[in-house]
Amino acid sequence: MPDIFVSEQGKKPKVKKTHKKLHRLSHDPEELRKTLQKEIQDELPKSTYKAISAFNYYPHRVKFVGADNKEHIILLLRRHPITNIGWILTVILMLLAPMFLSYVVPVVELPANYQLVALMFWYLITLAFAIEKFISWFFNVNIVTDERIFDVDFVHLIYREITDANLDQIQDVTTQVGGVIRTMFNFGNVMVQTAAEIPQIEFISVPKPDVVAQILRELRVEEEVEKIEGRVR
């Protein structure tokens, strides 16, 4: 009886190796921009970096603790600058307070040398207050990369808290914009529900929360597609 099948023993099967470069949407700022709604595309700044900015798209000079070398930072967010108005006004009042003190407090005259030291001490405190408020605004950031989201919080002196969650652990993204000021200046909260140990990560008072939510959605879709296709970085 003739053989139906004869295996080619000793011969190794030929495996076609493909060296396709993994192209990720999140690695190209313009490609990611095109996936967003037209109205939101116009709201996205160009991929240039301003150190003192509350909304940075693909900032190129940012490093932080816990970052992976291959991770691409897509968004660097801070609280909207308008949230600083309160302490700025307080600083202005503190600077002007000594001029009006004699009209408010009953006149108790200190010698001139004590007045000078008290004045210097008052302005020192004012400077410290302004510095603390500024660096608190500047360093409390939210970061979105192509793999994770981060919440960097400096709660008080020498205490920091960094929370991160993988994009594929995000279950729900909710944006909150309420009130006249927030609607006028287009800033609000982005609440991210995750399946990680920390169930919720909050982006508080960030500019353009709708843009942030849509970018997160696109990144999550990309992660889902990669999972289905079995692509792993």
Add this chain to the structure above:
Amino acid sequence: MSLDQLINFEFSGSLWLLLRAFLLLGLFIYLIFSSVVIRQINQMTNTLEVGFEGPIRFLGWIHLFLALGTFVVAFVIL
């Protein structure tokens, strides 16, 4: 009405001495706080590098030197 006239003349010298001691102690504690601010800025800039560390560190050091200057001035003139 000056503070000196409100208080019994016999005790005014001791009161000023006490006030001077409290002011100097307060300024010394503030000096320690200023150095803690420097430490805080260093920790923050090590956690997050965004390209603006120089001016912020400079602010911190200016604050420390001003605190030191105030302490020295208070020590000399009070």
